[in-house]
Amino acid sequence: MEHTQSFRFFNRGPSPAVRLVFFVLLSLLLLFVDARYQYLESARSALSVLFYPLQRLVAVPGALWHQADTILVLQGNLIRDNAQLRQQHGVDAAQLQQLQVLQADNQHLRQLLAVQQRADYPMQLAEIVYTERDIFKRKLFLDKGAQANVLAGQVVMDDSGVVGQVTRVYPWLSEVTLITDKDHAVPVHVLRNGLRAVVFGSGDTSDLALRYMPISSDIQEGDVLVTSGIDGTYPPGLPVARVSHIERDPAYPFARILCAPVAGVDKQRQLLILSGLPKLPERPEAVAETATDKLKKGRRKKP
Amino acid sequence: MSGFPKDQEFLLPASNTFIVLSLLAALLLNWLPWRGVWLALRPDFVALVLLYWCIHKPFRIGIGIAWMMGMFADVADASLFGQHALAYSVLAFGGIVLHRRMQMFDLRLQALQIFPVLLLTYVVYAAVHWQLHGYVAWGFFIGSVVSALLWAPLTMLLQALRHHHPSDPDKL
Numbered sequence: 001m002e003h004t005q006s007f008r009f010f011n012r013g014p015s016p017a018v019r020l021v022f023f024v025l026l027s028l029l030l031l032f033v034d035a036r037y038q039y040l041e042s043a044r045s046a047l048s049v050l051f052y053p054l055q056r057l058v059a060v061p062g063a064l065w066h067q068a069d070t071i072l073v074l075q076g077n078l079i080r081d082n083a084q085l086r087q088q089h090g091v092d093a094a095q096l097q098q099l100q101v102l103q104a105d106n107q108h109l110r111q112l113l114a115v116q117q118r119a120d121y122p123m124q125l126a127e128i129v130y131t132e133r134d135i136f137k138r139k140l141f142l143d144k145g146a147q148a149n150v151l152a153g154q155v156v157m158d159d160s161g162v163v164g165q166v167t168r169v170y171p172w173l174s175e176v177t178l179i180t181d182k183d184h185a186v187p188v189h190v191l192r193n194g195l196r197a198v199v200f201g202s203g204d205t206s207d208l209a210l211r212y213m214p215i216s217s218d219i220q221e222g223d224v225l226v227t228s229g230i231d232g233t234y235p236p237g238l239p240v241a242r243v244s245h246i247e248r249d250p251a252y253p254f255a256r257i258l259c260a261p262v263a264g265v266d267k268q269r270q271l272l273i274l275s276g277l278p279k280l281p282e283r284p285e286a287v288a289e290t291a292t293d294k295l296k297k298g299r300r301k302k303p
Numbered sequence: 304m305s306g307f308p309k310d311q312e313f314l315l316p317a318s319n320t321f322i323v324l325s326l327l328a329a330l331l332l333n334w335l336p337w338r339g340v341w342l343a344l345r346p347d348f349v350a351l352v353l354l355y356w357c358i359h360k361p362f363r364i365g366i367g368i369a370w371m372m373g374m375f376a377d378v379a380d381a382s383l384f385g386q387h388a389l390a391y392s393v394l395a396f397g398g399i400v401l402h403r404r405m406q407m408f409d410l411r412l413q414a415l416q417i418f419p420v421l422l423l424t425y426v427v428y429a430a431v432h433w434q435l436h437g438y439v440a441w442g443f444f445i446g447s448v449v450s451a452l453l454w455a456p457l458t459m460l461l462q463a464l465r466h467h468h469p470s471d472p473d474k475l
Contacts, residue, residue, distance in 0.1 A: 035435055
């Protein structure tokens with residue numbers, strides 16, 4: 001058998017070595033042509049069209065498996081994934097909220113920084129740590145106290161105006177009474193014409209009242225009230241309030257004038273404590289009796 | 304069948320259809336979407352089947368057919384024309400040279416014999432790649448080892464299929 005095979009083998013055209021050389025040369029030629037020139041692209045595309053169905057056929061089991069995999073996902077998996085995503089969403093939302101708070105903080109701090117550059121008084125930034133929950137005594141507690149040289153009587157403001165006054169100092173905290181606190185008085189003058197007045201808190205954070213202004217006094221809605229600096233507690237020129245409503249009833253000697261605080265009294269988180277106010281000379285004793293109405297020390301007056 | 308002499312195994316008839324189908328199946332196996340590690344471990348089924356036929360039917364499957372299969376593989380793999388063809392030509396030549404010797408060995412020794420041929424095929428392919436692209440992925444050669452290991456199962460499978468081939472005219 002082997003003899004016949006080898007006999008036939010050698011009778012079948014050229015020997016394997018010759019064939020090998022032929023096909024190797026052919027391959028090399030093709031390689032060279034294909035690597036160097038673009039001649040064979042059409043032949044390749046024709047052949048690939050021929051093979052395309054086969055290749056698609058081969059890809060079918062994998063695709064089917066993949067499809068089956070996606071269809072036959074367990075409901076438990078879906079529920080779990082859903083819960084996971086929800087949780088993730090909650091966390092993300094919270095973080096986003098924090099980010100927004102941070103952005104607002106940042107903007108606010110920038111504004112405060114600008115104020116600090118504008119005003120001449122030494123200021124220090126303090127953050128609100130507690131607020132008292134009594135609706136009529138909205139006091140704030142700032143995170144700067146005696147350790148930071150905060151003194152009772154110092155003025156607290158935000159980027160737009162006066163917020164209140166430090167009324168008590170603890171080692172690491174200071175208590176701030178808001179200008180809107182009931183009967184808290186701030187000596188002001190109308191920016192437009194310099195008319196002196198005293199603005200009182202009404203107990204509501206959005207309202208201030210100008211009391212004891214005669215009906216005929218020159219004051220208009222929209223007037224800006226700034227600190228007059230007359231009693232030496234508040235430095236002059238800080239915006240306090242804007243006149244929002246005037247009622248002139250002839251039955252009463254005084255007009256009823258409502259104002260809205262300029263500062264975000266109940267809005268901010270960081271506040272500025274002004275220090276190093278100019279010392280005024282001692283007030284003569286006799287004058288003190290007559291001027292009590294207008295020149296408040298700014299402390300809370302107990303009714 | 305068990306008492307079948309070893310050299311008779313090589314004389315089992317094989318229809319052309321069967322040969323073509325086996326080669327086609329090998330091509331399809333090669334074209335399966337192998338990925339990652341499996342791609343590195345993928346044996347070259349076409350090379351194995353070609354080698355099988357070159358060893359068992361060296362007068363019907365020779366370098367020409369191998370070259371053609373190489374061209375097909377080149378088109379499918381988007382490799383350069385002639386890259387697989389060159390490698391498979393060398394492979395077929397190796398198979399034809401070995402075909403007489405193989406008849407004396409059992410499957411384990413046959414695998415040892417064909418491993419250098421497969422390795423040479425891989426080297427040729429990698430050499431062309433290296434010439435063109437300037438680098439060689441060494442993981443590629445793992446495929447030659449896997450192919451050699453697959454020689455025995457593949458031979459047994461094809462032999463069994465040939466034994467049971469319905470159109471076998473010389474059915475014993």
